[in-house]
Amino acid sequence: MNDTIIELKNVNKWFGKFHVLKNINMNVAKGEKVIICGPSGSGKSTLIRCINRLEEHEEGSIVVDGIELNEDVKNIDKIRGEVGMVFQQFNLFPHLTILDNCALAPSWVKKIPKKKCEELAMEFLTKVKIADQAKKFPGQLSGGQQQRAAIARALCMEPKIMLFDEPTSALDPEMIKEVLDVMVDLAKGGMTMCVVTHEMAFAKEVADRVVFMDEGSIVESKKTKDFFQNPENERTKLFLSQIL
Amino acid sequence: MNKVILWSKQNLFSSWYNILISAFILLLVFYSIPKFVDWALIKATFSGETKQDCKAGGACWVFIKVWFEKFLYGFYPESDIWRVNIAFTLLVLTIATAFLIRESYKIFVVLFLIFIFPIISFYLLSGGRFGLSYVETREWGGFSLSLILTFFGIILSFPLGVLLALGRRSELFIIKYFSIAFIEFWRGIPLITVLFAAAVTFPLLLPANLASDKLLRVAIGIAIFESAYIAEVVRGGLQSLPKGQYEAAKSLGMGYWKMNLLIILPQAIKTVLPGITNTFIALFKDTPLIILVGILELLGMVNLAKANSYWLGMAVEGYVFTAIVFWVFSYLLSLYTQHLEKKYSTDRITK
Numbered sequence: 029m030n031d032t033i034i035e036l037k038n039v040n041k042w043f044g045k046f047h048v049l050k051n052i053n054m055n056v057a058k059g060e061k062v063i064i065c066g067p068s069g070s071g072k073s074t075l076i077r078c079i080n081r082l083e084e085h086e087e088g089s090i091v092v093d094g095i096e097l098n099e100d101v102k103n104i105d106k107i108r109g110e111v112g113m114v115f116q117q118f119n120l121f122p123h124l125t126i127l128d129n130c131a132l133a134p135s136w137v138k139k140i141p142k143k144k145c146e147e148l149a150m151e152f153l154t155k156v157k158i159a160d161q162a163k164k165f166p167g168q169l170s171g172g173q174q175q176r177a178a179i180a181r182a183l184c185m186e187p188k189i190m191l192f193d194e195p196t197s198a199l200d201p202e203m204i205k206e207v208l209d210v211m212v213d214l215a216k217g218g219m220t221m222c223v224v225t226h227e228m229a230f231a232k233e234v235a236d237r238v239v240f241m242d243e244g245s246i247v248e249s250k251k252t253k254d255f256f257q258n259p260e261n262e263r264t265k266l267f268l269s270q271i272l
Numbered sequence: 273m274n275k276v277i278l279w280s281k282q283n284l285f286s287s288w289y290n291i292l293i294s295a296f297i298l299l300l301v302f303y304s305i306p307k308f309v310d311w312a313l314i315k316a317t318f319s320g321e322t323k324q325d326c327k328a329g330g331a332c333w334v335f336i337k338v339w340f341e342k343f344l345y346g347f348y349p350e351s352d353i354w355r356v357n358i359a360f361t362l363l364v365l366t367i368a369t370a371f372l373i374r375e376s377y378k379i380f381v382v383l384f385l386i387f388i389f390p391i392i393s394f395y396l397l398s399g400g401r402f403g404l405s406y407v408e409t410r411e412w413g414g415f416s417l418s419l420i421l422t423f424f425g426i427i428l429s430f431p432l433g434v435l436l437a438l439g440r441r442s443e444l445f446i447i448k449y450f451s452i453a454f455i456e457f458w459r460g461i462p463l464i465t466v467l468f469a470a471a472v473t474f475p476l477l478l479p480a481n482l483a484s485d486k487l488l489r490v491a492i493g494i495a496i497f498e499s500a501y502i503a504e505v506v507r508g509g510l511q512s513l514p515k516g517q518y519e520a521a522k523s524l525g526m527g528y529w530k531m532n533l534l535i536i537l538p539q540a541i542k543t544v545l546p547g548i549t550n551t552f553i554a555l556f557k558d559t560p561l562i563i564l565v566g567i568l569e570l571l572g573m574v575n576l577a578k579a580n581s582y583w584l585g586m587a588v589e590g591y592v593f594t595a596i597v598f599w600v601f602s603y604l605l606s607l608y609t610q611h612l613e614k615k616y617s618t619d620r621i622t623k
Contacts (some may be wrong), residue, residue, distance in 0.1 A: 082519050101527075109525035119520035121614070122537050132534060133524035178520075185524060 030206040033058045033189060033220055034079060038086035041074065048074050049085065050244040056189075058201045061221045062155035063231040063252075067267065072224045079222065080111040093188055109137060112182030116194040118174045120166035126153065130184045138185070145184070154179040156210045172203030176210050180191065183214075192223040206223070220226045228272060234257060240264045292611045297316060299581045312592070323583055324585055335586040336593050343593075346413015352405065356416050359393040363423070370394035384425050393420075409487035415570040418559040421491055430548075433502025434541075438532060440507055449505070458500035463552045463558055466493045471565035490562055495499040498555045505547040509540030542616050570594055 034056040041049040048071045056062050060240050064072045077083040078090060081097050081104050082241055090097040121129050129147035134140045141146070155157045155174040156171075175195060182190060192211070196204045208230050215221055215234040225231070231238055231252065238255040238264075240248040248255065248264045259265050284294040306377060315330025318337075326332035336343070347351050366389065370381040379574035397420075400406035404565060412420070439451030471486050494580075521531040541548070544586035560571035577583055 045611050080523055082522060105525050108523055111523070113520075113523035115516055115520065117514070119514075119516035121517065121520070121535055121539075123542065133526065136530050136534060137525040181524070238600055 031058045032056065033089040033093050034222070035089075036075075036078075037089045037091075039075075039085045039090060041078065041085045042084065043069075048244050048261040049078070052088070052246060054239065054246060056220060056222060056250070057107075058188075058216050059220055060225070060236045061215050061219075061234050062239060063223045064222065064239045065226060065231070065267070065271075066226075068268060069243075070241040071244040072241045076193055076222050076224055079191060080108050080113055082113075096207050101139050105137075109185060110188045111257075112185055112187035112190045114175070114182055114190065114192045114195050116197050118166070118171070118178045118198070120167050120174055120178055120181070124195065125163055125165055126158070128168070128179045129166065133181070133184075134184050146241065148184055153177070154222070155183070155213070156180045157206075159164075166246045169205060171199045172206045173197065175203075175207045179207075179210055179214070189220045189222070192221065194224050194226075196225065196227060214219060226271060228256075228268075234264050240267065242267075279542065297325070311618060318513045321588070331589050331590065331592075332586060335577070335589050339583075342414060343524075344414045345416055346568055347411045348416075349405075349407060349411065352399070355396050355399070355404065355407075359396045360419070361414065362392070363389065367530065376421055386431075390424070390427065409485050410499035410567070412487065412548055414573050417567070417569040418556065419601075420557045421494060421562070421569070422552070424491050424557040425495045428492070428550055429499035429502050430553070432496070432499035434506050434537065436499060436503035437510060440503065441510060455500045455503050459504070463494070463497055463561060464564060466497045467561060467565050467601050469493065487567060488567070490565060490567065494555065494558070498551060501543060501551045502548065502553075504546050505551060506537075506540060508547065509542075509544035510536065511545055513539055542613075545609055545613050549606060553605055555596050556602060556605070557598060570597060 032055045036052050036054045037186075038046070039049055039052040050071075051076060054075075057174075066078075067071050070203075071155055078085045078097075079092060080243075093110055095103050095107055097103060097107060098179035121132070124132065126150050127146060130152060131142065133140050134148060135145040148161060150159060153162055156179055158173050158176050158180070159171055161173055161177070166177065169177065173206065178230055179190075179195075194265070195211070196207050199207065206225070208227060211221075211230070212234055223235075235252045235260070238250060238252050240255070240259075240261070242263050248259060248261045255264075258267070258269055277621075311330045313330075315327050315328045316324040316333055317330065318333050320326065320334040321338065323332065323335070325334055341350070341353070347357055348356060366381060366385060370378055373381070395401055396404070398407060398409070415555065436451045436455055438454065439447045442448045442451070467490055470489040474489055475484075475486075483530045517535055517539065518531065521535040528535065559569055562569060563572040563575065571594050574594055578585075578587045578590050
């Protein structure tokens with residue numbers, strides 16, 4: 029459990045003059061599940077978006093699975109192939125069926141034969157329990173189904189790491205559970221996961237570690253049990269008292 | 273009947289000025305439609321060989337009949353007109369095939385139309401090889417030339433326009449500003465200027481052998497001119513896509529071209545299909561302008577024919593015929609894209 033797969037060292041980032049990430053140091057071990065929480069605007073989404081370089085960091089270093097993230101385009105594509113991402117707004121491709129949404133990237137990026145990609149896609153769609161929706165278009169699915177399809181799509185690239193950027197924030201309450209269930213299954217399967225979320229029950233159930241961010245800094249980073257039972261920082265305590 | 277009365281009461285006669293306008297329009301319609309029908313059909317002459325056969329006082333469609341071949345083919349040698357016919361039959365058959373075969377094979381039809389069909393039809397029309405006699409492009413003309421220019425314009429300006437649209441949004445400084453300059457330059461000058469430049473100015477600037485054919489230069493000029501419009505239409509589509517689509521594609525490891533070709537452009541182009549159709553119809557209807565540089569397509573041939581001393585006074589027939597032909601083809605193009613829009617609207621936008 030101790031091989032580091034994501035390593036952030038002194039990462040700094042600015043949006044114009046706004047210092048959005050301040051000296052971030054964080055390691056994630058293989059198979060570890062890290063929950064990142066904090067008030068809105070605290071930089072938690074920016075942080076995980078830096079891990080697959082949807083955002084560029086300006087100072088410090090980020091190493092993912094032994095590959096350093098820098099200007100080199102080849103490195104970026106390599107990393108993106110190994111890091112799956114699930115977005116708040118699902119971001120499914122509306123012009124493609126659910127099946128094609130899932131099969132497209134493996135066939136074009138990894139050059140796996142199309143037939144095999146579709147088998148792969150069906151396998152993961154079955155895993156997220158929407159195999160019966162494969163032939164439909166994203167617009168015909170409910171929010172929860174769309175998000176599960178988006179998870180299946182990311183999994184089809186067979187990533188080593190999965191990033192979740194507030195995966196349940198855009199969902200109706202009754203659909204949150206079906207998405208979280210899928211994520212719990214995934215966690216139990218041993219996937220390395222970084223999840224930005226406010227679902228504290230989910231955090232308690234699957235997380236190895238919880239990271240609390242505020243104003244661009246990591247304020248507290250502890251084993252899950254410790255985090256909820258003995259938060260040290262005042263801001264963490266305040267946040268927990270409001271959210272629990 | 274009651275419904276009709278109610279509807280017209282609400283929509284046509286709801287106030288005193290509406291009544292006035294409606295009455296005026298109705299009068300105009302009742303006055304002019306019978307007159308037109310009378311001229312175009314009832315009193316018209318359809319059979320005969322010369323102007324003198326038209327004695328009924330209505331339209332003289334004999335004019336169209338006699339000149340029909342010239343209107344369609346210009347001065348293309350009569351004995352070789354079958355070559356033009358074959359080229360267009362091949363085009364129609366190819367498009368018809370596209371309707372019949374499976375979705376996944378359609379890409380081959382498109383590739384055939386863009387890369388192979390132009391070469392086949394060029395040798396077919398131009399000749400000089402494979403035992404076909406050489407036909408200079410200045411003998412080409414008539415409505416077939418309008419269609420050729422439109423087809424050439426579409427297959428050249430569309431890819432170029434898409435590239436320019438992508439270029440304008442590129443993060444690479446040189447590509448971005450080159451695209452902007454290119455688009456703004458071509459969009460800022462009138463088509464007539466482009467035609468004159470292509471026909472008259474360019475031969476002075478270029479080596480004699482390069483692009484020596486006037487029609488080719490004009491065709492390229494039109495295509496480049498239209499590509500600037502296509503670029504701006506497509507850019508509108510690109511801007512309408514949410515950022516999440518780009519991010520999702522990137523996060524799956526797609527590079528720039530895969531992202532654009534597989535994810536971004538299909539959606540962007542679908543969104544702006546009406547605008548693209550608009551541009552292509554405008555391109556089609558602009559082709560008569562080549563008359564200004566001495567190339568005669570349908571309208572040019574009509575102008576020539578009505579000036580023929582045996583056929584003086586046939587302008588109206590010629591222009592009505594031209595209008596009908598252009599309208600029918602524009603409408604066909606419009607119908608086709610409406611069909612495309614319907615076909616690809618099965619999916620709705622993700623929430």
